[in-house]
Amino acid sequence: MLNITNNTLHEKVDLGQFEAGKKVLRGSHYKYLNRFLKIFAVFLVIFVFLPWTQTVSGTGSVTTLTPEQRPQTIQSPIPGRIEKWYVNEGDFVEKGDTILFISEIKNEYFDPQLAERTGDQVNSKKRSLNSYENKISSLGSQIGALQVEKNLKLEQARNKLKQSILKAESDSIDLEAFKINLEIAERQFNRIKQLNEEGLKSLTDLEEKRLKLQESQAKLISQENKLLNSRNNIINAEIELNRIDAEYGEKISKARSDRATAESDMFQTEADVSKLESSFTSYQMRNDLYYIRAPQSGYINKAIKSGLGETFKEGDPLVGIMPSEYELAVETFVEPIDLPLLHIGEKVRIRFDGWPAIVFSGWPNVSYGTYGAEIVAIENFISPNGKYRVLLAQDEDDHPWPTAVRVGSGANTLALLEDVPIWYEIWRQLNGFPPNYYTPEGKEMAEK
The missing domain is CATH 2.40.30.170 (Efflux pump adaptor protein, beta barrel domain)
Incomplete structure (x- = not known):
């Protein structure tokens, strides 16, 4: 070292002799710090095992x-135009209260009396339906009467046919009798003629027998004509029987055709009545839809469509509502x-x-x-x-x-x-x- 100072550096310096060292190097600080660290370590061990x-x-x-x-929006199922508001934002409404009134924007529903006119059409169609029912009933009665009349006419024709058959049989029997008479007259004439030739009978007797023979021949011919007439009557009776059956069959078929036509018209009228009633109900319900009502009790949050005269489509939200309960x-x-x-x-x-x-x-x-x-x-x-x-x-x-x-x-x-x-x-x-x-x-x- 340079030894420029008298203070020795290689000797241990006692810091405790200084005032600052006395305050810092006291043994009690180490004791408190050690105690704190021990307590903290124990607390940390306990802490990490806590739940x-x-x-x-x-x-x-x-x-x-x-x-x-939940909060909801109220829509209109039909398009329309806002005409009048009955509530303000923040108002409380009960279920069924009217919120706003709308008007129609489709030209096919412009008629204010559309439902009433449709109701009149329904009533007219119903009266027409009653007329068809009466016509069908009348045609049914007519068919029944024709059937009864046909049966009577056929029975009458059958009786006449039987009479003609019996008359023909009677004439046939009479014809056979006249044939026998003719044979008898011929034998008598031949015998008288032979006797006359032999001189045993007079010419007067011969002429008398000839006259009877001619009368028998005439009666036979007349009876044959009667038999032919009787047979013609049988044919005419059969023709009349067929004619009556065909005539009344045609009349009954025509009446049944008219009744079927009336029934078809009645069914079509019933379909028209049902369709008109459906339209009438739809028009009435549509008139009721002009008033937008609260679906449940709650508070009006916000008018989504505001003002008057504003148009909207079906399904567009009009106003928001928050249920009260x-x-x-x-x-x-x-x-x-x-x-x-x-x-x-x-x-x-x-x-x-x-x-x-x-x-x-x-x-x-x-x-x-x-x-x-x-x-x-x-x-x-x-x-x-x-x-x-x-x-x-x-x-x-x-x-x-x-x-x-x-x-x-x-x-x-x-x-x-x-x-x-x-x-x-x-x-x-x-x-x-x-x-x-x-x-x-x-x-x-x-x-x-």
């Missing part, structure tokens, strides 16, 4: 438990990797936006400002945001949710899983492992 509740976090919003309780629920969205960890009936803690809360995710019992819920539905298809939707209802065993919570406000959820040591949770988080997959005890018992 930690695994959770699945999610974000969502407040909704209602059933679909009919509803049961709150929370819809939350979880990652697909966490979906197998959730089951219906499991407990969930909720923190509502706007409500102060102190949340310890691993110790839900010491959290403040959170509310209990229960899983009631899990969606089976992924949502557009890439997560699965889970519906939560209020836990009846926990304290009730705030009454001031409104549908649509935000909410953060913590689904409670099984309890694990803190060291295991730290190890899981450091390695990026998912929470433990498990099956609730209630579900295991149900499966067994």
Whole structure:
């Protein structure tokens, strides 16, 4: 060394002789620090073995438990033009109250008395239907009368035919008798002629027998004519029988054809009546649709179509309404990797936006400002945001949710899983492992 100072550097310097060294190098500091480190080490060992509740976090919003309780828009099933508003935004309406009145914009419905005129057409068609029914009844009676008359005429013709047959048989028998008489007259004439030639009979007797022979021949010829006439009468009776059958058959067929035509017209009229009644009912219902009414009791949120004279198409939303009676629920969205960890009936803690809360995710019992819920539905298809939707209802065993919570406000959820040591949770988080997959005890018992 250069030895430019009188102070020795190779000798040990006692810092305790200095004032600062006296304040810093006191032995009591080491004792307190060692005690603190020992207590902290013991506390850390105890801490890592404390139970930690695994959770699945999610974000969502407040909704209602059933679909009919959620905010909705009211549409018109027909196109129209706004004519008059009966409510203002924020008004409370009962079910069935009129919200607004619309008018028609389609030219085929411009007639204000369209339903009444259609009703008149229905009544006219019904009267026409009654006329067809009466005509069918009359034709049926006419067919019956023709059938009875035909049977009587046929019976009369059959009787006449029988009479002609019997007359022909009688004439045939008479013809045979006249033939016998003729043969007798011929034999007598021949005998008298022979006797006359022998001189035993006079010429007068011969002439008398000749006269009787001629009379017998004339009577035979006359009887043959009568027999032929009788046979002609039989043919005429058969022709008359066929004529009557054909004549009345034609009349009955024509009456039946007229009745079938009337029945066809009646059926067509019935179809027209049904069609007109359907149109009449549609027109009446369409007139009723001009008044847009509240489907349920609630508050008018917003008039989507405003002003007067504004036109819209069928199905366009006109006004939004929020039901007055509803049961709150929370819809939350979880990652697909966490979906197998959730089951219906499991407990969930909720923190509502706007409500102060102190949340310890691993110790839900010491959290403040959170509310209990229960899983009631899990969606089976992924949502557009890439997560699965889970519906939560209020836990009846926990304290009730705030009454001031409104549908649509935000909410953060913590689904409670099984309890694990803190060291295991730290190890899981450091390695990026998912929470433990498990099956609730209630579900295991149900499966067994």
